[in-house]
Amino acid sequence: MFRQHRARYGDAYLMIAPFVLLIILFVLIPFALSLVYSFKNMVLTNPDDIHWVGFKNYAKLFTDPSIRRTLGNTGFYVVVTVLFEMLLGLAAALLLRRNFRIRFLVLAVMILPWALPPVVGGVTWRWIFHPQYGIANVLFERWGWISEYQLWTVNKWVALLLVCLIVVWRNLPYASLILLSFLQQIPNDLYESASIDGAGKWQQFRRITLPLLAPGITIAISMATMTSMNLFDEPYIMNQFSLDTMTITMKNYTVAFRDLKFGYGMAISILVTVITLLVNYSYIKSMYKEEAS
Amino acid sequence: MKLIGRIGFAGAVLLLAAWSLLPVIWTAITSISKVKDLTALPPNIFPDAPNFGSYGKLFGFDQNSWDVWATMRETSLNSLIGSVGGMIVVIFLALLSGYAFARVRFPGRNWVFFICIATMALPGYAVMIPLYQLMMDMHLLNTYPGIILVFCSAFAPIAVWLMRGFIAGLPYEIEESATIDGAGRWRILFAIVFPLTAPGLVAVAIITFLGCWSMFVTVMVFSPSLKTLNVFISEFVLKTSIDYPMMCAVGVISMIPPILIVTFLNRYLISGLMMGSVKS
Numbered sequence: 001m002f003r004q005h006r007a008r009y010g011d012a013y014l015m016i017a018p019f020v021l022l023i024i025l026f027v028l029i030p031f032a033l034s035l036v037y038s039f040k041n042m043v044l045t046n047p048d049d050i051h052w053v054g055f056k057n058y059a060k061l062f063t064d065p066s067i068r069r070t071l072g073n074t075g076f077y078v079v080v081t082v083l084f085e086m087l088l089g090l091a092a093a094l095l096l097r098r099n100f101r102i103r104f105l106v107l108a109v110m111i112l113p114w115a116l117p118p119v120v121g122g123v124t125w126r127w128i129f130h131p132q133y134g135i136a137n138v139l140f141e142r143w144g145w146i147s148e149y150q151l152w153t154v155n156k157w158v159a160l161l162l163v164c165l166i167v168v169w170r171n172l173p174y175a176s177l178i179l180l181s182f183l184q185q186i187p188n189d190l191y192e193s194a195s196i197d198g199a200g201k202w203q204q205f206r207r208i209t210l211p212l213l214a215p216g217i218t219i220a221i222s223m224a225t226m227t228s229m230n231l232f233d234e235p236y237i238m239n240q241f242s243l244d245t246m247t248i249t250m251k252n253y254t255v256a257f258r259d260l261k262f263g264y265g266m267a268i269s270i271l272v273t274v275i276t277l278l279v280n281y282s283y284i285k286s287m288y289k290e291e292a293s
Numbered sequence: 294m295k296l297i298g299r300i301g302f303a304g305a306v307l308l309l310a311a312w313s314l315l316p317v318i319w320t321a322i323t324s325i326s327k328v329k330d331l332t333a334l335p336p337n338i339f340p341d342a343p344n345f346g347s348y349g350k351l352f353g354f355d356q357n358s359w360d361v362w363a364t365m366r367e368t369s370l371n372s373l374i375g376s377v378g379g380m381i382v383v384i385f386l387a388l389l390s391g392y393a394f395a396r397v398r399f400p401g402r403n404w405v406f407f408i409c410i411a412t413m414a415l416p417g418y419a420v421m422i423p424l425y426q427l428m429m430d431m432h433l434l435n436t437y438p439g440i441i442l443v444f445c446s447a448f449a450p451i452a453v454w455l456m457r458g459f460i461a462g463l464p465y466e467i468e469e470s471a472t473i474d475g476a477g478r479w480r481i482l483f484a485i486v487f488p489l490t491a492p493g494l495v496a497v498a499i500i501t502f503l504g505c506w507s508m509f510v511t512v513m514v515f516s517p518s519l520k521t522l523n524v525f526i527s528e529f530v531l532k533t534s535i536d537y538p539m540m541c542a543v544g545v546i547s548m549i550p551p552i553l554i555v556t557f558l559n560r561y562l563i564s565g566l567m568m569g570s571v572k573s
Contacts, residue, residue, distance in 0.1 A: 009399035011478040015389040019449055020405060022386070026424060026446035027412045033423035092309055098302070108556050109310050112317045114503050115551035117523050120544030123535060124320045133332055135319070169316065174500065178455065181496035181562060185462050215458045222413075223451060230416050232510075252418050262422065269419035276414035 038266035045260050057267035067268070069243050070251040071275075073160065073235075077247065078228040078279070080164045081171070085224045086217070088168070089175030094209075096176070097183045114173040122237035125166045129153075129238075156244040163245055166234045171227055175220045182216025183209070222280050229276045248272055317548075324348070324541035331537055347542035365543070368525040373550065374437055375512075375521060376505035379444035383452045383501045384494055386445065391456025392482050396468070406457070413450045421514055428515060435519045443515055444505045452497045459493030460486060495562040502554050506547075522547045 041053045061067050096107055113121065129136045129152045137149040153159040186208065194204050230249045239245040241254060252272065256265025323331065325343040349355045353362030393399070394406050424443075425434075433439030463486065471481050487494075509523040522543065529540035 009397060012393040012397035012399040012402075015393035015397075015478075015482075016405065019386040019390040019453055020409060022442065022446055022449060023409045023412055025427075026442060027415065027420055028408075030420035030423035030427060031412075031415060033426075034419050037423075091305070095302070095305055095309060100302075100306075104556065104559050106306055106310055107559055107562075108552060110313050111499070111503075111551065111555045112313050112548065115506070115548045115555075116317060116320065117526055117544050117547055118507055118509065119523065119526055119530065120320060120540060120547075121316070123530065123537075123540065124316055124323065124544075127323070127331075127537065128316065128319060169312070173313075177496055177499060181455075181492050182458070182462075184492045184562065185459065212462075215462070219451075219454055219458060226413050229414075249416055249418070252416060256418055256422075266419065269416050272416045273414050273419060277411060280414060 034266045034269060037263055038270055040263045042263035042266075043261050053263070057264045058271075060264060061267060061271055066243060066246075066251060067248070067271075070246050070248045073245060074229060074231070074248045076160055077164060077167065077231055078225055080161070081167045081228045082221060082224045084164070084168045085171055085175045086221060089172055089179055089220065090217075092172065092176040093179035093183055096180055110176065111173045113170050116170075118170065118233045119237070121170055122166060122233050125162075125169075125234075126237055129162060153239050153242075153245075159239055159242075159245045163231070163235045163238055166238070167228065167231060170234070171224060174227075175224055178220040178223065179213065179216050182213055186212045225279055226276055229272060229279070320541045321545050323537050324545050326538060328538065344538075347538040348546075350539065351542055351546065364520075364525055368520050368522045369547075371437075371440075371519055372506060372521040372523070372547070375440040375444060375508075376502050376550075378437065378441040379448065379505040380498055380502045382441060382445050383449050384498055386449050387452035387456040387497050388482070388487065388490070388494065390453045391460050392486055394453065394457045395460035396486075397478070406453075410450050410454055417447075417511065425514060433515075435516050437519070440512065440516050440519065440521075443511055444501075444508060447508075447511070448501045448504045452501055455497055455500075456490065456493055459490050463489050491561050495558045499555055499558060499562075503551055506551055 038057055039052055039054060040050055041056070042050050092110060096103060096110070116124075128134055131137070131149060131151045134152075136152070137146070140146045141149065152162060190208050190212075191204055194208060199207065231247045232249050232253065235245040235247055236250060241250060248268065249272065252265055252268040255261050255268060322339065324347055325345055327344050327346075330341065346355070350358040350361050351365050353359050394402060428434050428439055428443075431439075433442065467485055467489075468481050471485055476484070507523065508521070509527065512521045512524055513527075526540055526543045526547070529536040529543070
């Protein structure tokens with residue numbers, strides 16, 4: 001049985017071997033070790049007293065109120081940022097598919113937010129919304145939108161939305177580039193014959209663009225979701241470790257790397273992984289369906 | 294009617310450009326401002342006189358800051374080696390695996406693919422400490438191969454996923470006729486699939502390069518003494534204060550390689566899919 005497979009599929013196994021080995025060595029083995037640690041009371045400041053604690057670390061997840069708050073914030077970020085990244089990303093990709101003279105230039109400009117180092121981008125945004133010296137206060141007051149300078153991050157919801165703004169600004173090129181590269185793959189003939197058949201622009205979009213773009217949309221949504229599940233830089237730079245804007249990943253960091261409670265930190269990591277996989281399950285499942293057909 | 298459409302289109306393009314560009318321009322302005330201008334009340338939008346002092350320091354025109362210039366040189370080189378290396382390895386992995394996952398129905402295909410892709414859902418912190426121990430045992434800490442491999446383990450899954458999607462979307466007929474002509478899988482991959490997936494590979498290349506280029510915590514952990522540009526930047530962000538002009542100046546400079554890569558690869562992303570090549 002196996003020999004037969006090797007003869008027929010040997011090339012395929014050889015082709016995936018480097019990738020699979022890399023993932024096993026650099027991700028799966030370390031992750032398995034972390035999984036083991038999550039069942040221990042591993043506190044790095046106290047290395048002599050490490051023993052099994054069963055599900056105690058996991059039970060703590062349900063009683064720790066900061067877990068609930070940081071998860072709630074993370075959920076808010078995921079919903080808002082993924083929605084806007086996909087809508088604006090699709091719009092930008094459709095725009096950039098058209099052939100116009102300065103397309104090269106616009107594409108390069110669109111990539112800029114992503115090319116700016118995250119720290120610099122974050123700090124610049126924070127400076128823009130600085131309560132005293134920020135340009136946002138100056139302009140908004142000049143335009144009459146606000147009557148006096150605002151301390152933007154004091155209001156929890158404003159702070160959350162500001163973080164979303166920075167995240168969408170930074171990640172839009174990513175979603176857009178993935179969608180654009182899939183759009184480019186749709187042959188022009190399809191549109192030509194559709195318009196000969198009298199299909200309008202909207203019809204063409206619904207009947208040709210959307211279905212053929214579906215795999216790209218799946219990948220882009222998944223990527224956007226996973227990125228937003230693991231936000232760190234933007235909320236940290238805007239508001240440090242304030243619980244108003246803190247994400248579950250930041251909580252994970254403070255527990256495992258600041259308080260050095262490694263076992264509990266790993267339990268949080270596993271929680272994040274499970275939630276991310278569950279959220280992505282529907283996309284991935286739809287991928288499988290499409291493949292089976 | 295047509296005119297309205299054109300104006301709307303131009304407006305949308307302008308909006309996209311402004312949205313992307315304005316904060317970047319603000320960063321550039323900050324990099325040539327004096328600290329005094331930044332904290333003027335009411336704030337000056339444009340500094341009275343541009344001050345290129347930060348750039349002078351970074352490029353060693355200022356004799357007192359040759360160490361800054363040395364670090365700048367060194368960290369830029371490290372960033373370039375790590376990102377270009379990561380990009381090349383990931384393209385290679387993604388082309389091979391993407392093709393196998395898209396076109397060969399080998400036993401275990403779906404499971405292997407699913408597990409490898411699912412690793413993207415892992416937060417970095419879930420693997421960091423055990424991976425640190427493993428890399429220490431393999432003597433990969435603070436080395437170029439170490440950085441490149443860690444970058445690859447982070448970006449290869451998305452790259453493989455994208456490539457699988459692109460290759461699955463190619464028309465199968467050409468490969469089929471090549472198979473009938475007796476070409477093996479490797480020949481089909483390199484002679485037929487490789488040139489047809491140019492736009493996909495370019496998207497993968499851009500995504501990987503930019504991802505590696507902006508890596509920060511990972512480098513701090515796995516390569517604290519072989520620093521990259523991003524780690525250098527973070528050194529201007531101190532606990533109590535931030536050297537805004539210097540930080541923004543390094544930020545502006547560090548945008549140059551990504552811009553060059555994107556402008557260079559751009560044309561393949563756009564023109565590659567003159568998918569007319571299918572007809573011949």
